[in-house]
Amino acid sequence: MRIAADQAPFARIDRSRPVRFVFDGRSYEGFAGDTLASALLANDVRVVGRSFKLHRARGIMGQGAEEANALVTLGEGAATEPNVRATMIELTDGLVARSVNTWPSARVDLGAVVGWFGLLLPAGFYYKTFMGPGQGAWHIYERFIRRAAGLGHAPRATDDRRYDKRHAHCDVLVVGAGPAGLTAAIAAADTCNSVLVLDEQTEAGGSALGMPDRIVGMVDRLRSAPNVRVLMRTTAIGLYEQNLVVAVERMGDNTADIRLSAQRLWKIRAERVVLATGAIERPLVFDGNDLPGVMLASASATYAMRYAVACGRRAVLVTNNDGIAKSAESLRMAGIEIAAIVDTRPSSALAPDGIEVLRGHGVVRARGRSSVTEVEIAPLTPDGKQFLPRRRRIDCDLIAVSGGWNPTLHLLGNGAGRTRYAPEIACFIADDLSPTVAVVGAAAGELGEGYSVRPAWRMPAVGRGAPWRQFIDLHNDVTVGDLALAARENYRSVEHLKRYTTMGMAHDQGKTSSVNALGILSEAIDRPLAALGTTRARPPYTPVAFAAVAGRQIGALYAPKRELPAHVAHLGCGAVFAESGGWMRPMHYPLAGESTADAIRREVLAVRNAVGIVDNSALGKVEIHGPDAAILLDRLYSNDWGSLAVGRARYGLMLTEDGMVFDDGVTARLSDTHYLMTTTSAGAGTVVDWIELWLQRAWRDLRVFATPVTHHWADLTIAGPRARDLLGRLSLDMDLSPEAFPHLAIREGTVAGLPARILRASFTGELSFEVMVPARSADQLYNAVMEAGRDLGITPFGVDATLILRAEKGHILIGLEADGTTTPDDLGLGRLVSRKKDFIGRRSLTLADRLRPDRPQLVGLQSDDDRVLPGGGVVWSGDSKLGHVVPMSSCRSPVLGRCIALALIAGGRDRIGSAVTVTAIGSQHRASVVSPVFLDPKNGRIYV
């Protein structure tokens, strides 16, 4: 119900700007300045949702982030956002919201039938019930449980609104713009260069909004300070190491304009952080305390003063502390009749004019069908454990409760401080703070002059079923009965209790339930509350949309796609691209109407019989300069390098300290002190980091520099028996004859008018020349090769054909297929391990494990039933599992006409000639173990 303007003179709503909105399909009207919650209350909508487990009718109980009940789905279509607290939604024209976990509506919900069986669903029922009757039963239950679990529905369509991020820096960050935060920020502004203030509300003022005399001039003063920035609608969700504060700003959730952000994730680095996060009022726990109409006293006062909304016509206030006086005054100012104040304390200084105060009384139960209609109270024994006779019923439609206050210290949970129990104010306060973090105001336990409280974690239960109607965690339906059961079952740790009962595990993370639960557990197991401690509050402080976390890292901006230098030329040849090793690489080049398999087969045959060109620019390239370059190579690689002549190249294996192969490549000597190292594509960055690590930390005496040049040089490889003929047509200034340019040699000169390095090395098993030119000339060279090789049958080939060509030659991909678990000997490359020098990994090669005869060894497999073997399939000998098929090596060889693969199997070389079985999900294959080199074992095709 809306309060007249003269009874809420400082309300922050604009009565001249009505706002239409829809909730659960019905149209309502509020005002600018309302939240969805205040507007619903103004329209006397009492039931706004249902609890998670029992589907009990629930009304609005809070006014901010602590709200446990009023979850709604906001928006429609792609812009739908599920599970938003109605108290945090700024009312805008045309807003559409609906309750969650209800059908067909919050008022009439068929799911409420579950509540009839509430007593059968206590804490832990899930674990106790769904274990039997036997193994596998869970899989039957799981289907139904998963269907029942969860809240709300994510939209299926893409949310096109903009979510982005900002980094910010400041001297002082003040979290919270209530009176304490404003005071802190003004003080900081006088002495610091930059001050940033965050607050989750739409305007500064915090608890003083609606009662502006406390903050008169403060907001204006802050806004006029040139070194202060204020971000409203911004919630700090985490405080991390070195004062990194992450916050979410709600900028315009309803905008469809892509230029305007719906939400923004802030990452703020602050020299100092001031937490002025206020305190959250605790509810009181009594029979029926979840009825709509039972709410926090401070929330009812806020609705009255700030939003001019009466949450009821006749209220009973229930408390255990003096703070209720302010709420009572606000409600009375707003014209709400206060029938009585029920104070659980036998004596107190509480004495508001004209209001009956029933000291030493408690609430037996709240009564009403769908919302509160009366409250039953009774005197308490002096210890508060029992009710005395003389019960009394009071008609009311609002029960405003205050069980004390909890300083809002969730942001300390990640290491910026701890909390300790302060018995004098019956709450946990900050302790052991980081020197650069301060807590001020109510968050620091400053709860008002003369504040007095006596803990009352729960009211006595009258009747056997009452504990199961005394709700602690309103959202998850955790009751006093649940906690008592957990305590009987010996759940004494608060962390265990939390997980067993799900207390504090809802969207509100126990903001209103945790301390009451701790108090009740403390009494149940007779352990001081101070010794129990609290559960750890982890970020985020409030739920955050995944979209805000993703920001603009979506669609085309999800990740960089690196294109090869000759990308345009590949496009011109009809390449089909896929990401491989972080690059968009041509997989194959199908002709019109040609299938993928036929294209790959054609490309393989072209390389074997004529000539092909492949773009190997993604291979890592590192220039090694310095008089100690050969020493560096000797230490990095397992084989010898000192003897390598200028102009020659050598294949090498790089090991990690544990003796496992981690990269490979051909390195060429360009001059006495200058080498060009090539690495795998995936290892290009890792190898450079590896070299720098050793040079900077262990080998500082070496006079050598390693400089990555991967992106400077394009590498187009011409491979096939006609490769030399083709290359010779490209205006070379070098002799390509086998004598002048042997296998594993490098030459520098010009090709097609371009400065070039040509490396003769082969991965395909054919005569090959890797022609390296400056990257921006790659297209030019590619097109020149294609033109010159037209009559020779030049064929572009991609990754798919390369995988077959190398499998036929028995080459494994280091880093992808040999994944750091194989030694050189495992790969049949033991000859590349020098016995004359030291190198990284050498000593590990002598470990007993590295010498085991049953180590996985690289072999070839040949299908015995003419089917392509499953990549990654398991290789068996009888019932013994031997190893696996190397994932990308399995193929039907166009040249050999049979299905082949590489495999890593235990003691593989001794098994050559034996039969094995290969299995994968749904298939079984027979195969023979053979040499991994299927084609040209003497390399006659290379040395031509």
Add this chain to the structure above:
Amino acid sequence: MFSRSLRSAEIGVIVVEELEPPQALLLRSRADDHVAMRAFADALQAPLPDPGKARQSPVNLTLWMAPDQWLLLTPSHIMEQASPRLRTATLNGHAAAVDVSDALSYIVLSGTGAEEVLSAGCSVDLASLACDRVIRAPVELADVTLLKIKARHRFLLIIERPIAPYLWSWLVDAALGIAPRS
């Protein structure tokens, strides 16, 4: 040293411009190798910049990249003159000069709000970064060498060539995000 623009985009008051790459040499020397450092200085007629700094002359721009790395950018005709001297310099001490002209791309971001555009993906405090300072930092998912140019709200971003299309798209998108308030 940048002869022309390859492409540019104006989003509100923000301008994103990709420049034609100049010749680029990565100079390698230990900072305490006085022989090599002096040889480079003689060849360039100026000492290599101190850590975190850049030095601009009428014909070249030199940026500190790492404790033993400097990036020399200069037009090709100037590089032709300087290259022999630089390569000679590498012989006089433990040093190297590596051609990386085709490895890098260059994007200039300018306009009021340029800092805010970058702050959408860069965690460095750019407002307090002095002019002519060089930093290497991620901008969203791209590793960028970033130089704050003397003119206000102007940054030179140097990036590995294959990542340049991503960075370009990201900058344009980020600029779009602040355009309504510009």
